[in-house]
Amino acid sequence: MTALPPSPRTTIRRKPDRGHYDATSIHAIVDAAFVCQIAFNSAGSVHCLPTACWRDGDHLYIHGANNSRLINALLGGECSVCITHVDGLVLARSAFHHSMNFRSVVIYGQFAAVDHADDKARAMASFLEHVSPGRNAHVRPASPAELAGTRILRLALHEAAAKIRNWGVEDSAEDMSIPVWAGVVPLGRQAGVPVAETGCADFPLPSLPAALQKEALP
Amino acid sequence: MTALPPSPRTTIRRKPDRGHYDATSIHAIVDAAFVCQIAFNSAGSVHCLPTACWRDGDHLYIHGANNSRLINALLGGECSVCITHVDGLVLARSAFHHSMNFRSVVIYGQFAAVDHADDKARAMASFLEHVSPGRNAHVRPASPAELAGTRILRLALHEAAAKIRNWGVEDSAEDMSIPVWAGVVPLGRQAGVPVAETGCADFPLPSLPAALQKEALP
Numbered sequence: 001m002t003a004l005p006p007s008p009r010t011t012i013r014r015k016p017d018r019g020h021y022d023a024t025s026i027h028a029i030v031d032a033a034f035v036c037q038i039a040f041n042s043a044g045s046v047h048c049l050p051t052a053c054w055r056d057g058d059h060l061y062i063h064g065a066n067n068s069r070l071i072n073a074l075l076g077g078e079c080s081v082c083i084t085h086v087d088g089l090v091l092a093r094s095a096f097h098h099s100m101n102f103r104s105v106v107i108y109g110q111f112a113a114v115d116h117a118d119d120k121a122r123a124m125a126s127f128l129e130h131v132s133p134g135r136n137a138h139v140r141p142a143s144p145a146e147l148a149g150t151r152i153l154r155l156a157l158h159e160a161a162a163k164i165r166n167w168g169v170e171d172s173a174e175d176m177s178i179p180v181w182a183g184v185v186p187l188g189r190q191a192g193v194p195v196a197e198t199g200c201a202d203f204p205l206p207s208l209p210a211a212l213q214k215e216a217l218p
Numbered sequence: 219m220t221a222l223p224p225s226p227r228t229t230i231r232r233k234p235d236r237g238h239y240d241a242t243s244i245h246a247i248v249d250a251a252f253v254c255q256i257a258f259n260s261a262g263s264v265h266c267l268p269t270a271c272w273r274d275g276d277h278l279y280i281h282g283a284n285n286s287r288l289i290n291a292l293l294g295g296e297c298s299v300c301i302t303h304v305d306g307l308v309l310a311r312s313a314f315h316h317s318m319n320f321r322s323v324v325i326y327g328q329f330a331a332v333d334h335a336d337d338k339a340r341a342m343a344s345f346l347e348h349v350s351p352g353r354n355a356h357v358r359p360a361s362p363a364e365l366a367g368t369r370i371l372r373l374a375l376h377e378a379a380a381k382i383r384n385w386g387v388e389d390s391a392e393d394m395s396i397p398v399w400a401g402v403v404p405l406g407r408q409a410g411v412p413v414a415e416t417g418c419a420d421f422p423l424p425s426l427p428a429a430l431q432k433e434a435l436p
Contacts, residue, residue: 009265013287014283014286014287034304034307034318035304035318035320037255037257037266037300037302038266039255039257039258039264039265039266039298040257040264041259041264045227045296045298045326046257046258046259046264046296046297046298047227047257047298047324048255048256048257048266048297048298048299048300048324049300049324050300050302050320050322050324052318065232068232069231069232078263078264079264079266080257080263080264080265081266082255082266082267082268084253084255084268086252086253089252089349089350089424091349091353091424092357093357093358094357094358094360095342095343095346095354095357095358095359095360096360096361096364096368098346098349098357100252100253100270102268104268106265106266106267106268108263124313125313128313128316131307131309131316132307132309135309135398136313138396138398139310139311139312139313139316139396139398140311140312140313140314140393140396141313142312142313143314146314150314168413168415169415175358176417178356178357178358179421180353180356180357180418180421181412181414181418181421181422181423181424182414182415182418183412183413183414183415183418184412184413185409185410185412185413185424185426186409186410186411186412186413187407187408187409187410187430188407188408188410189405189406189407189408190405190406190407190408190434190435191403191404191405191435192403192404192405192406192435192436193404193435193436194399194401194402194403194404195401195402195403195404196400196401197386197387197400197401200398200399200400200401203397203398203399204399205399206307206309206399206403208307208403212405216408217408217409217410217411218410218411
């Protein structure tokens with residue numbers, strides 16, 4: 001993905017210093033996500049639904065069952081996809097200046113189907129690689145029937161923008177002497193102790209994605 | 219909030235055993251969120267944008283600047299709001315049966331403005347209470363000018379549904395002997411070591427919301 005100039009839809013007008021339009025920033029936020037939220041219109045109404053997602057190259061991928069309403073609606077029109085990570089609570093001396101640190105991406109476009117069996121198999125392998133690197137070598141791959149029952153869609157990451165806040169408190173000068181703790185409480189995702197299925201406790205533990213490890217906090 | 223029967227829009231048809239329509243389930247998922255994603259139509263396009271949120275009684279609240287495009291668009295039409303928490307990676311013996319544990323809520327309706335100064339002050343106090351219980355007593359409250367520059371909207375939690383998956387692996391019988399670790403890797407949010415602003419290190423640390431503490435994992 002080459003960084004493209006922002007479109008009228010992706011140009012961040014409120015607090016534009018938080019906007020990022022380069023592929024590196026956008027990809028990193030997408031890669032840290034297990035789910036995205038998709039806005040689309042269907043049956044006379046706007047909808048916002050969550051679904052699992054992963055990235056391969058310049059595209060965001062999702063999957064669903066063949067007869068899924070979400071999948072069919074997305075193939076019929078434009079959508080907007082949002083991914084949000086909350087990274088910290090920004091606690092100020094004044095109520096008004098409280099904030100949050102976060103990373104978000106918003107993408108516009110229309111999903112296209114990935115229908116060739118080889119492409120589907122490759123996409124599903126990259127999904128599993130996203131969830132647990134190296135795991136494809138150890139599990140039973142999807143059968144032709146399982147692949148045939150699954151629809152895979154992808155959305156180009158060309159009309160997309162990231163928004164990032166990752167700094168401290170911005171209190172007004174006149175509030176600086178208020179005697180209260182002010183600062184940032186970092187938030188991160190944490191993987192807990194894996195819970196093995198019966199009979200699996202002696203096998204090597206699964207690997208976890210790098211994005212998850214990066215968020216572990218002191 | 220009384221539990222209402224699901225509407226045509228909120229009825230979960232795919233894997234209906236994951237659907238919950240009671241206020242307790244819906245409120246708990248909303249209360250664990252710092253941000254929501256909002257789908258709406260504006261300027262001929264569908265949008266999905268993240269924003270901070272909190273609950274008070276039967277309503278989801280958001281806020282923004284007076285001249286915010288998001289706020290103005292939401293006052294002009296219906297929307298759909300989605301909150302998603304990813305609680306675990308469900309790692310199966312077959313690629314196809316991998317899954318995620320999650321809690322999500324989808325809400326439909328139209329936001330209404332909370333414009334009376336007393337109501338706005340009360341709403342902003344409940345927002346801060348959501349982020350750090352008890353903090354209102356220690357910070358400078360919003361001034362009349364700060365409140366006047368802020369718009370607060372609320373959305374009834376009446377047309378809403380929750381979807382929850384919180385169990386183990388569902389492999390097929392014929393895959394049970396595949397020699398690979400299978401099980402659930404729990405995911406939770408973790409608060410890291412608070413980073414104090416200059417001069418604040420000796421004040422008592424802020425309290426954190428119960429939802430955040432519940433997600434701490436072994």
